[in-house]
Amino acid sequence: MFLTVIVVLAASFISVIAAYMAVAEKDLLTATVYMALLGVFYTLIYYVLMAPDVALAYIPVSSALLPLTLIVVLKKTERYEK
Amino acid sequence: MRKNIAVAVSLGTLALTLGMVLHLGGLGVLPPRILRNLAQVVAANAYNPWNETLTSYSLNAVAAAIWDYRGIDTIFETAVLFAAVTGVTALFRGTVEKVGLGGRGMLFTLKTSTKIALLLIALVSVSLALHGHLTPGGGFQAGSVFAVIVALSITVFSIEALYNAGLRTKSLMKARLVALALILFIALLPLAASLAINGVAYIAQNQAKEDSAFAMPAAFLNTPLAGSVFIFNVLELVAVAASLSYVLILFAMRKEELEHALKGGGK
């Protein structure tokens, strides 16, 4: 039980930091990595909230498919935000 | 500057109001002690052989809600997925697949270890779809896990290897078309069957209802099969995996293949 509470507290804290860094970062490649990090901690929270189905659907989308698509788009357009 | 202040103030107001709504119990006492009534009905009837007209014989209540209790909704969601991918196709109209442009991929050791990992991912994906009604899993999860295979192959082996393995955009397009058509066919099957014997049935019906005897197979060799939930899960694996792989290949195409499309497309 204590472990669960600590996991939720830490994951929500890190998710806020990751969301802020993803929005504030000027280098969009780093912002994409922060977004994937947010996805990993959201998956932890999904599991603690007893939603294994959603965690299974969310982990490939947030940590593999979306970052890959975004990195390809960054390669084809521009990497730095002005 | 004034715009920024206005945005900041409105965001602060949003956060404050939401916080107050949560604090005053606008969403009920959080987290609640009792399950909501509708959720109670779904959870109690997901696998309930003592209530034959409402059950779906699926041990996974989420899969039962997706494909049985809200089946038509999910079928339309699949259609939305289809439409979104068709929109991407329209944007990249006029792409030509060219084999032989070269593509080295990564180191040999990495390639070998990735091959083993790809095999395992494929196994996980298929088992998620086949056991979607027994354990956590289902068609959507299995499809997005399967698309990871294509994503990893593009990064490690290059897109050329995918072409050489026979994965073309045209065949993926056909696969998702066939999957959507089969989903619609399974959804309309009870209706067609009831017309043939002059009885009553509903669209996307799974098990027998009070006024309709039509039922999909509920068990296979003493293992729960959950009727149409199992079939829909397998078909949804094909639909989602083909759609996402198709989009990934379109995005990963090289300059020479995209040139014509990005100039405005058309013939």
Added chain:
Amino acid sequence: MNDLLSLAFTTAITAFVINIAIASYGVFTKTSLLKKAISIIIFSDSISILAIAIGFRTTETQYPSPPVLGEKPRTPSDVEAFVEVSVDPLPQAFVITAIVIGLAAITLLLGLIILYYRHFGTTDIRAPLDEEYEEVI
């Protein structure tokens, strides 16, 4: 026991609301279209996880179980016991479809951004307002 759980739960919900606020700040104020896309992704993910959090519940005796039966129920009381400890399956069913379809919609958006870049040579939203830009359609 439930006090601690309630503390963690309220913290998590507050974190999601703050994430929604951060993401909407990004959508409204950033000028790069790609940054807007990243913000929209964070926004929709936070909304989804908020929906799941609303479906959570606590029980008197134990930690709640996922909405999946462990084994085939043998008597009607097994089903009742499952309803006593299971969390809400309906928001999860909503969110699973929303995640996968949101991915397809986001790729459509990213494809549009690639075409925008080919047309204007930048992903900045203010490009059509520049004086130098001449309409070539």
